[in-house]
Amino acid sequence: MNVLVVGGAGYIGSHCVRQLIAAGHRPVVLDNLVYGHRDAVAPDLAFYDANLGAEATVGQILRDEKIEVVMHFAAFAYVGESVNDPLKFYFNNVVATLYLLHAMLDAGVKKFVFSSTCATYGVPQSMPITEALPQAPINPYGQTKLDIENALKALAHAHGLSFAAFRYFNAAGAYEDGAIGEHHDPETHLIPLAIDAATGLRPPLQVFGNDYPTPDGTCLRDYVHVDDLSRAHIAVFEKLATPGTALFYNLGTGTPTSVLGVIRAVEKITGKPVPHSFAPRRAGDPPALYADSTKAKTELKWTPKFTSIEPIVATAWKWHQAKPKGYAR
Ligand code: UFG
Numbered sequence: 001m002n003v004l005v006v007g008g009a010g011y012i013g014s015h016c017v018r019q020l021i022a023a024g025h026r027p028v029v030l031d032n033l034v035y036g037h038r039d040a041v042a043p044d045l046a047f048y049d050a051n052l053g054a055e056a057t058v059g060q061i062l063r064d065e066k067i068e069v070v071m072h073f074a075a076f077a078y079v080g081e082s083v084n085d086p087l088k089f090y091f092n093n094v095v096a097t098l099y100l101l102h103a104m105l106d107a108g109v110k111k112f113v114f115s116s117t118c119a120t121y122g123v124p125q126s127m128p129i130t131e132a133l134p135q136a137p138i139n140p141y142g143q144t145k146l147d148i149e150n151a152l153k154a155l156a157h158a159h160g161l162s163f164a165a166f167r168y169f170n171a172a173g174a175y176e177d178g179a180i181g182e183h184h185d186p187e188t189h190l191i192p193l194a195i196d197a198a199t200g201l202r203p204p205l206q207v208f209g210n211d212y213p214t215p216d217g218t219c220l221r222d223y224v225h226v227d228d229l230s231r232a233h234i235a236v237f238e239k240l241a242t243p244g245t246a247l248f249y250n251l252g253t254g255t256p257t258s259v260l261g262v263i264r265a266v267e268k269i270t271g272k273p274v275p276h277s278f279a280p281r282r283a284g285d286p287p288a289l290y291a292d293s294t295k296a297k298t299e300l301k302w303t304p305k306f307t308s309i310e311p312i313v314a315t316a317w318k319w320h321q322a323k324p325k326g327y328a329r
Contacts, residue, residue: 001237002026004067004109006052006100007074009036011182012115012171012226016071017041018180019230028065030058031074037327040180053096055103062107069111069240070104071233072097075145078188079119079284082141093144098151105159111240112152112163113233118222118250118289120146120167128292131167131248139284153246160243164236169222169252169291171229173312174319181319182226183326190262191223191313195320198272205274207259209281214288218259222252222290225306225315235300249300252291257309265309269317 003020007013008029013036020027028046041047046065050057052074061067075093076082082089104112119142120135137143148165155161172191174181182192196202210217229251239245257265263274296302306312 001068002028002066004028004030004062004065004070006030006070006072007036009033009038009040010073011184012168012229013071013073014040014180015175015226016073016230016233017045018175019227019234023234025234028061028067030061035076035184037183039327051096053092053099055099058100058103059107062103062109067107067109069113069237070100070109071113072100073115075115077141079139079141080188080282082139082144083284086140089140089144093141094147097148101151101155101161105155105161110159110161110243111237112161113236113240114148114152114163114165116145116149116165116167116248117142118167118169118252118291120149121289123286124289127288128254128290129250130292131250131295149248156244156246162240162243162245164233164240164247164249166229166232167248167250168229169224169250169289171226172223173225173227173306173315175227176315176318178315178318178322181316181323181326190221190259191266191316192320194263194266194274194276195270195316197276198266198270198274199320199324201324205263205276206279207263207276208279208285210278212281212287214258216258216260219285220256220258220288220290222255223257223262223309223312224252224291224304225312228302228304228306232296232300232302235302239299249296250291250293251296251302252293253304253307254291254293255308256288256290262309262313265313266317269310269313
């Protein structure tokens with residue numbers, strides 16, 4: 001299939017591009033390179049440096065490239081920033097996405113795969129999190145993702161759009177050959193910061209809170225390999241053939257790992273200590289978030305290849321060794 005990957009130069013998008021090629025599809029990348037990296041995409045692939053909200057441009061690309069499916073990864077995703085600058089998030093994550101969807105409907109492209117998030121659940125009532133739990137985001141980032149989920153439902157009903165919204169847990173790791181990986185600027189994610197603390201590229205890691213009601217007092221998260229996420233996006237294609245299909249899936253391994261557990265894994269894989277100290281809790285961090293992904297496993301035959309933290313960290317470490325400072329900017 002011809003697939004437009006919006007945000008295809010970002011962390012998850014660039015991995016999906018490679019998985020699409022491996023599965024025999026033809027990805028076309030659209031990315032404005034605000035957070036994406038041109039080097040994360042092979043130079044010979046079709047690449048458009050454009051904004052997802054540039055409706056006329058996107059419409060032209062959809063027609064010229066005979067796009068059949070659009071995957072959308074191009075969101076702002078810093079939770080703290082979303083609290084301080086909500087309009088930035090509403091304009092990009094909601095308004096620009098609505099223009100993208102309008103361009104699609106106008107061009108007759110009616111299959112859509114959307115990056116949603118476990119942040120749409122807010123502080124969940126129970127664990128592990130199933131898709132049936134109420135969604136009550138506690139920050140604008142999660143709210144913008146939920147707003148698009150709701151818009152998609154309405155478009156499926158009104159216009160026969162078929163879509164899958166994947167609610168990711170903590171995307172982690174890197175492509176297995178180490179050629180592409182995680183590089184955010186600024187970096188706020190635990191695994192790259194822990195690796196950089198181990199190698200001395202960054203200061204010692206601050207562990208945000210050790211007084212949570214969890215076994216070791218640090219937050220529990222569900223780290224899921226970025227290539228496993230990508231594989232689910234491709235596995236859903238055949239389900240989108242029926243007009244008006246509306247699908248929601250949690251994507252996580254179901255295995256919770258604490259912050260100290262991640263530190264131990266990084267120490268084991270790198271063979272280096274991770275210097276760290278305990279700091280106050282970070283605002284907005286729920287104590288525990290982990291998935292029940294039975295629905296994706298059953299309906300999509302999705303089987304995560306990486307089910308524990310160490311092999312995931314091993315891929316991140318391989319990428320780090322190949323490019324300690326990430327992509328050139
Ligand atoms: N953490 C630290 N020190 C750090 C960085 C993180 O202790 O320097 C802790 C956090 O407090 C958290 C865990 O490590 O308990 C994971 O933090 P990340 O920042 O790596 O990931 P988050 O769980 O905060 O965020 C992820 C996605 C977001 C999404 C969110 C949903 O990156 O896009 O899950 O809650 F919104």
